[in-house]
Amino acid sequence: MGNEESFRESLRLRSDKDVSKARVLISQWAVRQEFSVIERTRAMTAVSEIARNCVVYAGGGTMYVSSLYHEGAPGFRIQIVDQGPGIPDVDQSMKRGYSTGGGLGLGMEGARNLCRAFRVESNAGAGTTITMDYWK
């Protein structure tokens, strides 16, 4: 890390239109870094799930994308940050079928299966940060 110039972009997430923009932005990152079609699709799908959760359950937030190197392999880090109510029980929320709002309850667990590394930091009342890493 550090010897390559890092690059960072951000996107406000406030509506379903922004969720769509988030998918497009990640598609551009994946194309630029010459990811395979399946890896690009995984990243776009994971972002779609998490960005929508952010808009629907936390009233919006911000997505940050930055370049990363994992043991020499190029990739990118996606962080979706909100100031919402937080997730009271992160372990519970990762279980299949968990949903607080009429979805299929696959969002978080599904997204975790679609990335190389997945991290949730959340405190009740203090918002949530979800980090998803992709590398080749």
Next chain:
Amino acid sequence: MQNNIPILKLGDFLLVTIQMDVHDRTALQLQDDLTNEISKRRSKGVLIDISNLEVVDSFMGRVLSDIASMAKVLDAETVVVGMRPAVAMTLVELGLSLPSVVTALNLERGMELLTQRLGRKGNG
């Protein structure tokens, strides 16, 4: 605001082609429009072409299965055609199996399947 997704009449069927990226609200609008159109035109079959669609997440998956269920209640069969291989793989990894959605490889196979299913129904 995205434009509504057009619904075309193709013989006795309705054909919907979903474009590359769809806003959530546009997908929900399609659900409404399609149920109205099925009822208005007394259509027996619906083909939904998703070959241009790059992402089917849990929301879009739910919309597709809701469309199929609503069509069924209105006595119409739905076939989703043209799913990209990467989308199919991702759906499975996401844990989404879409049990109520009938799929076919492409539009031609989808038409055959619908015709078959409706023929069987007519004879039975």
